[in-house]
Amino acid sequence: MLHNRPMKIAKLELFKVPPRWLFLKITTDDGVEGWGEPVVEGRADTVKSAVTEMGDYLIGQDASHIEDIWQTLYRSGFYRGGPVLTSAISGIDQALWDIKGKSLGVPVYDLLGGAVRDKMRVYSWIGGDKAAEAAEHAKQRVAAGYTALKMNATADFEWIDSALKVQEAVERIAAVREAVGNGIGLAVDFHGRVHRGMAKVLAKELDQYKLLFIEEPVLPENNEALIELTRHTSTPIATGERLYTRWGFKSLxxxxxxxxxxxxxxxTGGIWEGRKIAAMAEAFDVAVAPHCPLGPLTLASSLQLDFCTPNAFIQEQSLEIHYNQHTDLLDYLVDPSVFKYEDGFVARPTKPGLGVEINEAKVREAARAGHQWHNPVWRNIDGSVTEW
Structure with a gap:
């Protein structure tokens, strides 16, 4: 249904739902609804407060003016950027694109230049603390149809750690590579747990396993160490899940x-900001693989970006990930088949907006229970705090 008059934002509602997500519903004065997912893992209440504060700028505004609303929310505060504020903006942006697509009867990617592919490759997380466990889990995921996997590189790691710890990490990854063969893409996430000195050691040791990429080999605040790290590995380096807006990616x-x-x-700022970042990356001959260990609205938004972005090559998704205890990716969808994975790919969504329909009754019921998910706190053997 086409709208010839402004669609004014009338209402914002927030739902903190298990396992660790925060959903936002924006409704216009003529009843069009858009959904988004503004959350920082472990800080859902903080982001919820930020969205509520931003609501003062939103009520009564034309929901179709997405760029102007983004600029207003980003620049209206003297202090800007960072995980909390840009995550709040991100969920708002997603919901506004959902509204715009629904009002025009088209998927969001059609509004951002149109589709560049018919299907998008996805990868699955694998767990297992021991080499044999990880290898078995990898074989199960391949049997389920995935052609690419990702695993953590290590457990806790000290600033400078032992040769034994390095050996254990390498043996676990070697076991997975042997179990699935070279035909399966295997990515390894350092998770920012590894500091510069040990990152060089691990990256060099892992080169032989022909990894799809190594992810966050150092914390983002230490990205200058990547200059040195590139001298120790030929494996593609991936990072950026903890960078915000195009300005955060500029120096990288x-x-x-x-x-x-x-x-x-x-x-990072939502769908439109993500598209700008991807275009910047394309100019530097850099690929895009959106980070997404979150819920169905983040995944839906990511796929809308993927399908209009030439340099997007693979998509993370959280089905059966270890975080999703008791509630999983598909549980809040009216039609879970929109995320049906076949031969390691997901088909291009065709429904308008974000392409998913949220089961609102289930969301409201789950929000009554909510969640209190927080990152675990890890400590070294000497009692000092280490990276999780």
Missing amino acids: LTSGTVDIIQPDLSH
Whole structure:
């Protein structure tokens, strides 16, 4: 249904739902609804407050003026950026694109230049603390049809750690590679747990396993270390899940040290900001693999970006990920088949907006229970705090 008059934002509602997600519903004065996912994992209440504060700028505004609303929310505060504020903006942006697509009867990717592919490759997380466990889990995922997998590189790691710890990490990854063969893409996430000195050691040791990429080999605040790291590995380097807006990616791209960027569309500023970041990356010959260990609205938003972005090559998704205890990716959808994975790919969504329909009754019921998910706190053997 086409709308010839402004669609004014009338109402914002927030739902904190298990396992660790926050959903936003924006309704216009003529009843069009848009959904988004503004959340920082472990800080859902903080982001919820930020969205509520931003509501003062939103009520009564034309929901179709997405760029102007983004600029207003980003620039209206003297302090800007960072995980909380840009995650709040991200969920709002997603919901506004959902409204716009629904009002025009088209998927969001059609509004951002149209589709560039028919299907998108996805990868699955695998767990297992021991080499044999990880290898078995990998074989199960391949049997389920996935052609690409990702696993954590290590458990806790000290600033400078032992040769034994390195050996254990390498043996676990070697076991997975042997179990699935070279025909399966295998990515390894350092998770920012590894500091510069040990990142060099691990990256060099893992080169022989022909990895799809190594992810966050150092914390984003230490990205200057990537210059040195590129001298120790030929494996593609991926990072970016903890960078916010195009300005956060600017120095990373100009440094020439990254091969794959991983903007998270619930953190970095939303769909439109993600598309701008992807275009910047394309100019630097860098691929895009959106970060997405979150819920169905983040995944739906990511796929809308993927299908209009030439340099997007693979998509993270959280089905059966270890975070999703008791509630999983598909549980809040009216039609879970929109995320049906076949031979390691997901088909291009065709429904308007984000392409998913949220089961609102289930969301409201789940929000009554809510969640209190927080990151675990890890400590070294000497009692000092280490990276999770």
